[in-house]
Amino acid sequence: MRRRDALRLTAPSTRDAFELGSPHGRAEGRPVSPSTDTSTFALRARWVIPVASPPIAGGVVTVRDGRILSVERNAVDRPASRTFDLGDAALLPGFVNAHTHLEFSDLAAPLGEPGMAICDWIPRVVAERRRPERDSDAAVRAGIQESVRSGVTAIGEIAQPNWSAPAIESLPLAVNVYLELIGTGPQRAHELCAMADQHLRRTAPPDARWTPGISPHAPYSVDRAVVERLRDMPLAMHIAESRDELELLATASGPMRDMLAALGAWREGTFGGLSPADYIRSIVADASTSGFATAASAKASRTSAPALVVHGNYLDAESLDVLAASQRPVFVVYCPRTHFFFRHEPYPLAELRRRRIAVAIGTDSRASNPDLSVLAELRFLAATFPDVPPAEVLRMGTLAGAAALGRSDECGSIEPGKAADLAAIRLDAADKLTPYEQVLHGVGDVLATIAAGRAVYDPLGLIAAEPIH
Numbered sequence: 001m002r003r004r005d006a007l008r009l010t011a012p013s014t015r016d017a018f019e020l021g022s023p024h025g026r027a028e029g030r031p032v033s034p035s036t037d038t039s040t041f042a043l044r045a046r047w048v049i050p051v052a053s054p055p056i057a058g059g060v061v062t063v064r065d066g067r068i069l070s071v072e073r074n075a076v077d078r079p080a081s082r083t084f085d086l087g088d089a090a091l092l093p094g095f096v097n098a099h100t101h102l103e104f105s106d107l108a109a110p111l112g113e114p115g116m117a118i119c120d121w122i123p124r125v126v127a128e129r130r131r132p133e134r135d136s137d138a139a140v141r142a143g144i145q146e147s148v149r150s151g152v153t154a155i156g157e158i159a160q161p162n163w164s165a166p167a168i169e170s171l172p173l174a175v176n177v178y179l180e181l182i183g184t185g186p187q188r189a190h191e192l193c194a195m196a197d198q199h200l201r202r203t204a205p206p207d208a209r210w211t212p213g214i215s216p217h218a219p220y221s222v223d224r225a226v227v228e229r230l231r232d233m234p235l236a237m238h239i240a241e242s243r244d245e246l247e248l249l250a251t252a253s254g255p256m257r258d259m260l261a262a263l264g265a266w267r268e269g270t271f272g273g274l275s276p277a278d279y280i281r282s283i284v285a286d287a288s289t290s291g292f293a294t295a296a297s298a299k300a301s302r303t304s305a306p307a308l309v310v311h312g313n314y315l316d317a318e319s320l321d322v323l324a325a326s327q328r329p330v331f332v333v334y335c336p337r338t339h340f341f342f343r344h345e346p347y348p349l350a351e352l353r354r355r356r357i358a359v360a361i362g363t364d365s366r367a368s369n370p371d372l373s374v375l376a377e378l379r380f381l382a383a384t385f386p387d388v389p390p391a392e393v394l395r396m397g398t399l400a401g402a403a404a405l406g407r408s409d410e411c412g413s414i415e416p417g418k419a420a421d422l423a424a425i426r427l428d429a430a431d432k433l434t435p436y437e438q439v440l441h442g443v444g445d446v447l448a449t450i451a452a453g454r455a456v457y458d459p460l461g462l463i464a465a466e467p468i469h
């Protein structure tokens, strides 16, 4: 985010403080005190974990006008500020969910059964989308509330053309709204580019924190020509998600061909002799060689805008080489529990780390995951990959995620000048563990969430309560 934009986060209106997507005009738990919006206040916790620097025992984070003013080792006598003691808690940057589809947030459980083939699961998603009584707006709002309860303050959202702008524009959360582009054939390609162009033209209201991006859905569901025409845009694409996808690309056959035929979406001559690396090349190619869809999207382009390769469960050596050599910032978004839901082969995390390919974390949607908690994803990852240093695990769900959304100057760590996006986690693990381990190996829940200095989740009244001095 440019500096000018970042400064627009300050001083949200008190009216907005009561309107966090709740029909009753209240944030989850209890009403947010308007007085926390514009004044200076400080938060003390047993551990402050800034992520970009070592943990601080008994640290104090001071917030002014929605931004982090200071991070200190001990309480400083600061008569002008109110200090709230979070007690036996860790104060972290708000989590970044780099990939989700909030439209499915009303699902009580994933569609289908664990271990099912993705080609059996996708038709269920299609059927869910066609369910007549479906209220995707309400689902998005529910997903936002759930995210906030989970300590998430930044989201990479894959949105439908009718995405719920009112639900997102009024939020203090940082949201990248990647418009989903899906469908094949020349006529559809033309439509998709026009839709993308229109979406990228949208501008957010002054206090809003959303930015537009595009999401060509997957190699099997959108033409490569569309990807290439729009590749310089902020972009997220599902790639190398399943073995069936690789088989389709390479041989134009297999279960995914059958699925596409059953859905009426099979097009002869599209696949064969391809691999995920071809699609990754399409999105990481040097900007100077690419063509823009229109003048408007050229204006909206950011040649340094990160590209997200979502899932990457079956990235082969060639794909990994292309990713590692990319000039464009590119992130692989690992969705640990969705990966587990489908019982995929072991995730290539060691290969990604060995080649220094950046990894961010997503929950994916509730259609394949039990909830939208990035903290739960990180705890699952830490248990699955005990060799990965806990500090690195936490970084994937915070600072790396912020960088993946093009927001590392704005959020993802507790540093002076950044937005005051914070999550307080109850500490319940043994003291002898490091603070990172206490967060990742414990089961403590989210006590409070602050976005742009606003207590958007504070069921215990820790922050809105009377200050201790």
Ligand SMILES: [Zn+2]
Residues within 6 Å of the ligand: 099, 100, 101, 158, 238, 310, 364, 365
């Ligand atoms: Zn997804």
